[in-house]
Amino acid sequence: MSKHPVRRAERALPKVENDAVEVVEPTARANPFFSFRYSYTEVSASGGKARVKSRKARFEDGKLTSEAFEGELDRGAYEQMESQAQHHFLCQTALLMKSLSWLLPFSGRHRPDRD
Secondary structure, three states, rough: OOOOOOOOOOOOOOOOOOOOOOOOOOOOOOOOOOOOEEEEEEEEEEEEEEEEEEEEEEEEEEEEEEEEEEEEEEHHHHHHHHHHHHHHHHHHHHHHHHHHHHHOOOOOOOOOOOO
């Protein structure tokens, strides 16, 4: 027994004219209401060197621009950057936890006694 018991009738493909596509020319003045930026940076370390890869793309004033580069840097610079990133992350986490600490029943704040 076939998986598809009903068969569709064969149809001829429609003919397409060669100049059916209309090319739209860009306007003289670009749209200032639409723009975007994208950036990506990857830093990895192996051995005594660290590798950096970066890509950037942006669309502004009707123009798409893209940049990419790869490079190497000293392991000491990588470790300093890693330390700064960890410090920044820990400070942001501490700030978040401090703002939420009032929700915890065992927070260090003194509560007035309810008699």
